[in-house]
Amino acid sequence: MEITELLEIVTVSRHFDDFVALDKVSLHIEAGEFFTLLGPSGCGKTTLLRLIAGFDQPDGGDILLDGKTILAAPPERRPLHTIFQNYALFPHMTVAENIAFPLRMAGIAKKEIQARVAEALDDVRLPDKARQYPDALSGGQKQRIAIARALVNRPRLLLLDEPLSALDAKLREQMQIELINLQKDIGITFIYVTHDQGEALALSHRIAVMDCGKIVQVDVPERLYGVPNSRFVADFIGKCNLLEGRVREQQGDSVIVELDGLGPVHVCRSETKFAAGSRCALTLRPEKIRIAAAIVNSADDESHFTGHVHDLLYLGDVTVYIVTLANGLLLEALLANSASGRTNFFEVGDQVEVAWSCDAGHLVLD
């Protein structure tokens, strides 16, 4: 796939009185990408989307589409469409009229409109709903009509602001799969906003994690999960244990860290250079931690500690064990319930040993 830059956001800022909603945000979005803005509520995702769509103007910075600024163009003249959270279907128009709307605005001939509306309805697999009014549709159907309407005149870019948040969990999962396939089929660039990290990981080619109006990390899902660049990202994306400590020494990509109250552990494959003595945290995903009554044939590069089961959470397919370590620290570990004939491996109070290999964890600086 040839990579071409479609949208460029250059040090864009937006202030509401004293409040900084966006602070010098810069992003590059490539053509054909499924790009996600992920962040907690109030971090400025909607604000950024409204700036791209043209409903709001930045206080500083520039937004370029195909290398040309679009700040001067009003929303109706930007070649991009938005999917609104409540779908915003026109209640006085039939489904077909709704989908025809952008084509009518573009002055396309009636005959062609009809053909393209029918095609769009086929794309979202609702060909028999053309004559119905939006209030006769279910949530998922409304969602698909909104998407059909936004895609029918092939915009360069589709902006989606938490489009699935109004749907129930099952439907949401189904729509996620549909969105991925749709995006792949039509090849239109998506900018997707969500505060649901699971959704972001499942859907996106790349994710920008935002916090308090700033971009914290932009990366592909696997790297965001595996190599978070900060405590915030590690904590926000997936479950994560954070073990505090201090860097003792580094040799190439191998680091020795003195964990508070636990002693030295070995971390390998570190990408960053750490100054000796700097405070840091070891991020450890629960599924990377081995847990057993007694760890046998431990590898040399494994760190292991003894603890007690403090609590457990039976989730059906897996059980989450919360283990108290020597320093009082609580460590979360995950064990798949794959053995037959029993539910949990351990009970509360059992003594257990936990271990992880040197490449399981990842260091982030304070």
Add this chain to the structure above:
Amino acid sequence: MQGKSWSKYLLSLPPMAYLLIFFAAPTLIMLFASFRYPGEYGGLAPWYLQENGRITLDLTLENWQRLLCTDIYIRLFIKSIGYAVAATLICMVMGYPLALMIARSGRKSRDLLLLLVILPFWSNFLVRIYAWMIIFSPVGALTRMLNGVLDLFGVGPVTLMYSPTAMLVCLVYVHLPFMVLPLYANLEKHDLDLLDAAQDLGAGKWRRFWLITWPLSLSGVIAGSILVFIPVLGMFAIPDLLGGTDGIMIGNVIKQQFMESRDWPFGSVLSMVLTVTAVAVVLLGSRLGQRR
């Protein structure tokens, strides 16, 4: 469940009774009166005659024939409908932007603006018409100023008082709030995301209005129009005071029949026609409102 529907009927009983006694019954009495002879000194003649112990009905179609055998009354009706249509349209053209502006303004100023719209109701209807008489009077400031300006262009003086224009201005003035309030109630509920969506999909300002706001506000437009059209159609006070000889409307003639001419049966005929016209307009309006 049964108890619930019973209590619903019970609650609607007083208003139902009220409407039956004070609206349906008088209408029927009027309908009956339109087939009777006028009494010698006004009022109605008895509806039956007693001769040699035999009772015969004494009813007539004459009153209805009188309505149809000249075109005076038909033309008067058409003229009144013309005034009502004109007043309704002017109220709509003036009231719509006003209602839209109020509905889109901030919470605080919205309450104040609404208060200003209903402020005229705080003073008496007749007092307000008299105020217009003063404004329009030949020695009033408005007339003198207008004639002063006209004089500069070599146009002779005009009188504002006792003219259809004066009447229309006053009709619009009195009924404007009846247009603005239902329109506001409708426009205030609009989902502004729809306008954003329309803009996002390529609609400019005018198309956003004509394709989204206007069609979604039609029920408010119809409600406001009915509330203006019907009282204007039957209006007699404003034509009496401001209309002069040309400005007579059907309401004036009805009043005349009951008061000066003392011809109750013919007055009943005219008011029956007025009632039917009004009902027809309401039905038409609700039919239009039901369509998408």
